[in-house]
Amino acid sequence: MKKRTVVTGGAGFLGSHLCARLLEQECQVLCVDNYFTGTRHNIEPLLGEPAFEVMRHDVTFPLYVEVDEIYNLACPASPIHYQHDPVQTTKTSVIGAINMLGLAKRLHARILQASTSEVYGDPDVHPQTEEYRGHVNLAGPRGCYDEGKRCAETLFYDYKRQHRLSIRVARIFNTYGPNMHPQDGRVVSSFITQALKNEPITIYGSGSQTRSFCYVDDLVDGLMRLMNVEGELDGPINLGNPCETTIKELAELVISLVGSRSRLEFRALPQDDPRQRCPDITRAEQLLHWSAKVPLEEGLSRTIRYFDRLLSSPNEAKKL
Numbered sequence: 531m532k533k534r535t536v537v538t539g540g541a542g543f544l545g546s547h548l549c550a551r552l553l554e555q556e557c558q559v560l561c562v563d564n565y566f567t568g569t570r571h572n573i574e575p576l577l578g579e580p581a582f583e584v585m586r587h588d589v590t591f592p593l594y595v596e597v598d599e600i601y602n603l604a605c606p607a608s609p610i611h612y613q614h615d616p617v618q619t620t621k622t623s624v625i626g627a628i629n630m631l632g633l634a635k636r637l638h639a640r641i642l643q644a645s646t647s648e649v650y651g652d653p654d655v656h657p658q659t660e661e662y663r664g665h666v667n668l669a670g671p672r673g674c675y676d677e678g679k680r681c682a683e684t685l686f687y688d689y690k691r692q693h694r695l696s697i698r699v700a701r702i703f704n705t706y707g708p709n710m711h712p713q714d715g716r717v718v719s720s721f722i723t724q725a726l727k728n729e730p731i732t733i734y735g736s737g738s739q740t741r742s743f744c745y746v747d748d749l750v751d752g753l754m755r756l757m758n759v760e761g762e763l764d765g766p767i768n769l770g771n772p773c774e775t776t777i778k779e780l781a782e783l784v785i786s787l788v789g790s791r792s793r794l795e796f797r798a799l800p801q802d803d804p805r806q807r808c809p810d811i812t813r814a815e816q817l818l819h820w821s822a823k824v825p826l827e828e829g830l831s832r833t834i835r836y837f838d839r840l841l842s843s844p845n846e847a848k849k850l
């Protein structure tokens with residue numbers, strides 16, 4: 531019998547890669563998505579697979595299906611998307627988590643939560659370990675995402691303690707790669723599309739803020755290891771690439787890899803934008819024997835090829 535896996539948010543950037551990898555591992559995959567930010571284009575190559583099924587569904591409503599494990603990824607992830615309807619963002623994280631935990635409880639299925647480095651907010655501990663409790667502005671424009679994800683984590687720990695669920699919590703740091711939405715406003719997709727069109731590269735603030743970028747294949751490998759590792763793993767695990775770079779350095783690297791004529795254009799820094807971010811991945815190394823392998827230049831080059839194909843083919847871009 532094949533393992534039956536549900537991936538919520540399966541038509542999104544990370545979800546679509548995860549679905550593809552699970553199919554390679556001989557799982558039967560049910561992709562659940564309401565297409566808020568995800569697209570059919572992302573999962574089109576999988577639609578012919580007999581073991582792949584898609585369901586249009588919003589996780590803020592109950593879901594009754596029969597599966598063996600659950601990856602809960604449904605939630606808009608880019609600031610412009612999650613700030614578009616902040617109330618819905620919190621509902622998706624919190625009510626979505628309750629419904630998926632209820633599903634896991636009924637089925638005695640293991641459930642993994644896609645949490646985020648945003649639970650650390652604008653961190654004053656660097657790099658961030660899982661013990662760090664964070665520095666989130668609950669009243670600011672990022673609060674709906676950060677606090678929604680924090681509450682979802684609390685629900686996971688409480689379902690574990692109260693109902694003996696088998697849970698996994700991944701705190702995912704900035705991840706990039708093919709299938710990111712070209713208009714999601716995230717820094718990698720924005721810089722690459724701007725560079726390919728020779729348009730100005732929009733740097734928010736001075737560009738001295740840092741992020742640590744993980745290529746999607748590495749991240750998905752980390753998620754699957756976390757789901758499958760033996761034994762009980764109660765606490766969260768940071769997943770990310772600790773190679774830290776400033777946003778200005780990223781802009782310059784993208785320009786040089788694309789061979790672009792774009793210039794840098796400096797704009798206002800959004801409110802509460804974290805100044806620095808870098809994962810401490812000691813726990814992932816020890817417990818999952820995992821660390822990111824793909825260097826930034828190589829991952830960016832693969833992502834540039836993806837966006838180049840997408841932008842040069844109007845038919846492809848139209849499907850998004």
Ligand code: NAD
Nearest residue numbers: 539541542543544564566567568588589604605607702705
């Ligand atoms: P994404 O926006 O591409 O994917 C999210 C998916 O969830 C989309 O397909 C969207 O349509 C779907 N969705 C949104 N609300 C839904 C709802 N109410 N019901 C059903 N489906 C819904 O984002 P992503 O980058 O693939 O992120 C996936 C998950 O990983 C998210 O939970 C995000 O918070 C988390 N994460 C991502 C990153 C990253 O750098 N990519 C970092 C930290 C955490």
Ligand code: UDP
Nearest residue numbers: 591592593594595628629630632633635636
């Ligand atoms: N739920 C679901 N699918 C299931 C089982 C439960 O979507 O297979 C939802 C259900 O709507 C409920 C939520 O998960 O509101 C939490 O379930 P739980 O059993 O923890 O709570 P209760 O049903 O007692 O409120």
Ligand code: UDP
Nearest residue numbers: 609715716717718720732733734739777803
């Ligand atoms: N950023 C930028 N220009 C852009 C988009 C983003 O300078 O066009 C900056 C943004 O202010 C932040 C960093 O890049 O400091 C990462 O932004 P992103 O939205 O990708 O991720 P997050 O802030 O959620 O980590």
